[in-house]
Amino acid sequence: MSRKVPIRALPSGVPGFDEVLGGGIPEFSLTLVVGGPGCGKTTLGHQLMFANASPERRALFFTIIGEPPIKMLRYQQQFSFFDAAKIDDSIHFVHLGQEASDGGLHNVLERIIQEVDAFDPGIVVVDSFRSMMRRTLQGPTGEMDLQDFMQRLALHLTSYQATTFLLGEYGDDEYDSSVFTVADGIVWLYQAVDRNSVVRKVRVQKMRGQAQIPGLHTMRITDDGLRLFPRILKPELGAPYHRPLDQRLTTGVSALDAMSGGGIPRGYAVLVAGPSGSGKTILSNQFILAGATNGEPGVIAVFEKRPNDYLATSARAGVLDTLISEKKIEVLYIRPLDLSIDETLTALREAVIRIGAKRAVIDSLSGLELALAPTFRQDFRESLYRMVGALTEMGVTVMSTVEMPDKYASLEFSPHGIAFLNDAIIIQRYLEIDGAIARALSVIKMRGSDHSKEVREYVINSSGQIVVGKVLNGYEGLLTGAPSSVEDPNAVAGRLPQVR
Amino acid sequence: MVGPFEDDRVSPNFSEIARQMLHDSIGEVAATECAASAASVLERLQTRLAPLVGAAGMRALFARSVKLTTTEFAALAPLRIAMLDEKVNAGDSLTDVLNSLDAATAWAAATALYTNFLALTSSLIGEHLVLLVLQRAFPKIDVTAKQESE
Numbered sequence: 001m002s003r004k005v006p007i008r009a010l011p012s013g014v015p016g017f018d019e020v021l022g023g024g025i026p027e028f029s030l031t032l033v034v035g036g037p038g039c040g041k042t043t044l045g046h047q048l049m050f051a052n053a054s055p056e057r058r059a060l061f062f063t064i065i066g067e068p069p070i071k072m073l074r075y076q077q078q079f080s081f082f083d084a085a086k087i088d089d090s091i092h093f094v095h096l097g098q099e100a101s102d103g104g105l106h107n108v109l110e111r112i113i114q115e116v117d118a119f120d121p122g123i124v125v126v127d128s129f130r131s132m133m134r135r136t137l138q139g140p141t142g143e144m145d146l147q148d149f150m151q152r153l154a155l156h157l158t159s160y161q162a163t164t165f166l167l168g169e170y171g172d173d174e175y176d177s178s179v180f181t182v183a184d185g186i187v188w189l190y191q192a193v194d195r196n197s198v199v200r201k202v203r204v205q206k207m208r209g210q211a212q213i214p215g216l217h218t219m220r221i222t223d224d225g226l227r228l229f230p231r232i233l234k235p236e237l238g239a240p241y242h243r244p245l246d247q248r249l250t251t252g253v254s255a256l257d258a259m260s261g262g263g264i265p266r267g268y269a270v271l272v273a274g275p276s277g278s279g280k281t282i283l284s285n286q287f288i289l290a291g292a293t294n295g296e297p298g299v300i301a302v303f304e305k306r307p308n309d310y311l312a313t314s315a316r317a318g319v320l321d322t323l324i325s326e327k328k329i330e331v332l333y334i335r336p337l338d339l340s341i342d343e344t345l346t347a348l349r350e351a352v353i354r355i356g357a358k359r360a361v362i363d364s365l366s367g368l369e370l371a372l373a374p375t376f377r378q379d380f381r382e383s384l385y386r387m388v389g390a391l392t393e394m395g396v397t398v399m400s401t402v403e404m405p406d407k408y409a410s411l412e413f414s415p416h417g418i419a420f421l422n423d424a425i426i427i428q429r430y431l432e433i434d435g436a437i438a439r440a441l442s443v444i445k446m447r448g449s450d451h452s453k454e455v456r457e458y459v460i461n462s463s464g465q466i467v468v469g470k471v472l473n474g475y476e477g478l479l480t481g482a483p484s485s486v487e488d489p490n491a492v493a494g495r496l497p498q499v500r
Numbered sequence: 501m502v503g504p505f506e507d508d509r510v511s512p513n514f515s516e517i518a519r520q521m522l523h524d525s526i527g528e529v530a531a532t533e534c535a536a537s538a539a540s541v542l543e544r545l546q547t548r549l550a551p552l553v554g555a556a557g558m559r560a561l562f563a564r565s566v567k568l569t570t571t572e573f574a575a576l577a578p579l580r581i582a583m584l585d586e587k588v589n590a591g592d593s594l595t596d597v598l599n600s601l602d603a604a605t606a607w608a609a610a611t612a613l614y615t616n617f618l619a620l621t622s623s624l625i626g627e628h629l630v631l632l633v634l635q636r637a638f639p640k641i642d643v644t645a646k647q648e649s650e
Contacts, residue, residue, distance in 0.1 A: 069554040070561070073625045084629050087552070088636055095554035 007209050010163060013051020013081060014044065016228030016346070020202065020217050022210030026184065027163055029208065030154050034130075034170040035189035040200065040221055041167040042072060043079065044189065045125045047225040048165055050081045053090040057122030060115055064096045064108065065131040066169075072127075079225045092119055100131075105149040112153065116160050123163055129179075130168035150182040184208040190216070197338040197373040202228055218340035229342035245449055249296070249359070249397055252286030255468035256426070259443045259452035264424060266358075268397055268447070269388045271419060273404040274428030278439060279460050280401035283426075284361040285314055286466060287399050291359040292328040293319070298359035299351045299396075300331045301344070303367030307331045310363075315464025327355050338373035341383035345390055352396055360391055364401040365418070385421050423447040428458075431478060440472060512627055513645040517634065518614035520641035522607070534606040535598035539591045541614060548637040553625070559583075561624075562590055565617035573609040575601055 009024030018024045025031065025048070033041050045061070053059035063069050073093075076082055087093070094115050099107040116124065157164045166183070170176070172190060180186055186205040191198050200219040204212040218229045248263030257263040264270055264287075272280045288298040302310050310331065314320050323329040330351045334344050348360060362368065369380055376383060391398050402418075404427070419425055425445040431438045439458050443451045455478045458468040475483035522537045542562070550558045563583040570576045575597070582593040598606045622630045631643045 063554065068557055069552060070557040070624055073552055073629070077626060077629065084626075084632055087629070087632065088548075093551045095551065095557075097554060097556060 009210070010052050013047050014226045014228060016217070016230050017202075017226070019230045020204055020213045020228055021185075021207055022204075022212040025163060026207070026209050028158050028161055029184035030157060030164040030166065030182070031185035031187060031207075032179065032183045033165055033167045033187045033189065036171060036191065037169060039189035039191050040219070040226055041169075041189060042067065042127055043076065043221060044187075044226055045127055045165055045167050046076045046079070047081050049091065049123055049125050050083055050086065052123050052163075053086050055090055057090075058119060059091045059123035059125070060119055060121040061091065061093045062096055062112060062115075062124070062126045063093065064100050064126065064128060066128045069093065069095050078223070080223055081225050092121075105145055109149055109153060109156075113156050116157065116162060120160070121162055123165075124157055125165045125167065127167040128169055129166045130170065147178045147182075150179055154182050180206075189219070192216075192375060194373065194375040197375070199338050199340065199373045199375055218342050220336070220343070229340060229346045231342055250290045250294075251283070252288075252290030253283065253466050253468055255456070256283075256441070256443075256466075259454065259456065259468070260424070260446055261449045261451045264397055264399075265446075265449060266397055267392050267395055268423040269392055269421065270397070270399045270424040270426065271422040272399060272401045272426045272428070273419075274401075274441075275405050275430060276403055278428035278430065279458070279466055280403075280428065281310075281363055282315065282460060282464065283428075283466050284363050284399050284401055285316070285320075288329060288359055288361050289316060289319060289323070292323045296358040297328045297330075297355045298361065299348060299355070299357045300329065300361045300363065301348055301368075302331060302333050302363055303335070303371050304364060307333045330355050330357070335371055339371045340373060340376050341387055344368065345387045348387075348391060349394070352391070352394055357396060360396050360398045362398065362400040364403060366403040381418055381421070384418055388421055419445075431457075431472075431483060433472075433475070433483065440478060441468065511647050512618075512622075512631060512643065513647045514618040514622075515611065515615045516645040517641065517643055518611050518618060520645075521614060521634075521638055522610055524638055524641055534603065534610055535595045538598055538610040538613070539595045542591050542594060544637045545617075545633075548633045549621070552629075552633070553621075559586070559590060561617060561621055565613055565620055568616045568620070569609065569613045572612055573605070575605060576609055576613070 008027040009018070009021075010027055011024050012018050012021065033044055035041055049059045049061060063072065077084065092115070094111075096108050096111055099111045112124075112126070154164075166179075168179075173188075183206070185207040188203040188205055190201045190203070192201055200221065201216040202219045203216050204214075206212075213230055215231045217231045220227050220229075245265050247266040248257070248260075249266055250257050250263050251260065272283055274280050284300075288300055291298050300310075305313070311317050311320055311324075320329065324331065332347055332351055334347050336343070351357065352360065365384070369377055372380070372383075388398055388400070400422070422445070424443070424447065426441060427444055428439060428441045431440050439460075440455050441458050442453075442455050445451075454471045456468050456470065457472050458466055461467050472478060472483075474485055476486055477483045521541045522534070524537075524541075546555075546558055549561075553561065563580075566576060566580045566583055570580050578600075579593055579597040582588045582597075583590065598610060601609065618630060618634075634641070634643045
């Protein structure tokens, strides 16, 4: 028998929140939910309550001063979690405005205790305690009265085995020791403004008895209520994913597979960099289709085109359509206002799990960066590191495209210095040969594996597919963009017929 | 809870529901019985609705309903004036005013008053929630009465 008292965790009813809390809401705890106006405190309080209220674990929702109850009721029932059938049976609403006006904290506490004693709830929500505190603190013994109130409230509610939530309006990171010290948990809700964007965030400052995930986590409020996107995802259960080099995936371009030393090692992160129009999307398309047509479902996250446009411009649109309907490919278009990396990662992970994907394409990182709220662009490298790492940890081979304008005076493989985050890098470049624009690609990096060092010409054929040709022998200075030919009779004969 | 509230395309017949509320336990005989019935209805509504909308919210809804009803029943004007004073007990004032009317007018005014009250409250917190509350406050009445389709 364990000597420790078991602390059961109640579900929060908020997707992503249990993970951030370290498992859920500790039973019998007293948690403060604090933040500025409009940050979602009342909605969170209702969502927590409706998730847990039942005939066996009833809930009391106390309103004091603040949003009129009739308004609160009107707006909260717009959310899908609001179950009117629970009201009266499992949930009682109690308004304490009169007690707060007449006798302040003392009368409020007495009424709370009376109601708790009569209804015997397992969940108690008080909205909002701060408005009452302001009046109390104005008195000569305000600070002590408040501490006394908090102590007695916490004691009574715990002895009645109630899990309690006190909602209160506080400015960002405002600190109130008399209240915060008593609480078992403190949850901050924020609305972070950066230029024209507003991003909702949550921080669990404290949760006694549990290891919460620190930091700020992105949040959204939808018709279903609050939803969190945890900042750091816990590792998947089970053994860490190994990436054996002998398990190779085809890129969908046979010559490129040969250049890569036999294909892309499973679980790798591949970066395809090149200027606009060089065929990055086409290559990523071939990569996904090659997998999906051979029992390896794939996810495509599109950031520049809408899914319909993406599908319409694909060379194998018909095949793609069929594979989508067969749930072997899923196309994600993630473009809500003020996107976060965590939201993107959550959508990708859910899609991977949904169809059992083994491959993923992110097209493109440039588009993703533009879709992000300004506050997340500043940490783009760190965010990509987490996102790619989380996907490859799931055993998914990830191909990302990124726009790199051709620079002929320097050799760069990615903007923001993200090349090192990837296991493999393929670059595409434009060249000028014999008065015409040609395309060339090279495998720059293939971690842990031998690979071709060649610069090879490629074309996009009449079927819209990339075909890689021979090495561009007989030229020097290819990376300058305007190579000069050297005397080699094989140079011209080995070139591919130019289609586009 | 299922069944009665599934068809939300047609609004409830609040007039019929109000009539049933008033006649729930007291027969239609004289104005004095109307007054007692109306006061009883108010008390039962307060018991169930005040926890949801607050005591102040309940009083505000009732006062507004009185105001709306006086356009049709000017005889309720004293009640509207009384409701302006927060210290005045709404049930007592309602009883006094209805007792001062003839039976037919009293019943008609009370029915109109609670019809307006139900419609107003529904417009704010939704018909579904209001009908749930009514079902619990008045278990014997039929809250499924619907307005006739046009």
